[in-house]
Amino acid sequence: MSAAPRPLLSVADGVMLICGMVIGAGIFKAPSVVAGNSGSGAEFIFAWILGGAVSLCGALVYAELSSRYPETGGEYAFLARAWGSGAAFVFAWSRMTVIQTGAIAAVAFVFGDYASQIVPLGSHGSAIYAALGVVARVAAAVALGDVVQQAPVGGAVQHVGHVFDHLGAQFVVHRSLLTSGPA
Numbered sequence: 001m002s003a004a005p006r007p008l009l010s011v012a013d014g015v016m017l018i019c020g021m022v023i024g025a026g027i028f029k030a031p032s033v034v035a036g037n038s039g040s041g042a043e044f045i046f047a048w049i050l051g052g053a054v055s056l057c058g059a060l061v062y063a064e065l066s067s068r069y070p071e072t073g074g075e076y077a078f079l080a081r082a083w084g085s086g087a088a089f090v091f092a093w094s095r096m097t098v099i100q101t102g103a104i105a106a107v108a109f110v111f112g113d114y115a116s117q118i119v120p121l122g123s124h125g126s127a128i129y130a131a132l133g134v135v136a137r138v139a140a141a142v143a144l145g146d147v148v149q150q151a152p153v154g155g156a157v158q159h160v161g162h163v164f165d166h167l168g169a170q171f172v173v174h175r176s177l178l179t180s181g182p183a
Helices: 011-023 030-037 042-068 077-083 085-118 125-144 151-180
Strands: none
Touching: 011 151, 030 077, 077 085, 085 151
């Protein structure tokens, strides 16, 4: 007899986790790229609506998988069930060594780009700030230790991070509306 995992996060925690993964720091970099490649404002808005719809579909798939197979292991468990433990292992290994580390580096460089606009450190300022950001994040994780690894505390940290994402996005929007002149 197998027992279902004990739920530690609320629905609000889950929503914040998904929003944090989908939005992340990309919201501060991607709009200018999308706008630059759009032919009109309507295309720009449509691209974001389409991206939101695709993200919603992905979130609903994960919700269905999680409710149908309430096992620990997340994607590993789903892939092991569908394609065997070999495929699940390869995905988990690539997630650990490439996918997550690449995402961390991308977020660090977004931070580095913006920080170097505030206090320039020369031609490699973005990379220096990115490295400092990663080192600071690792130092915080080591200093907090097991506290952040507990699900309720991690959920609370995600809530705070999401609030800062929204405040930053609102700042960018309000600042752009108040700034006059060509971009």
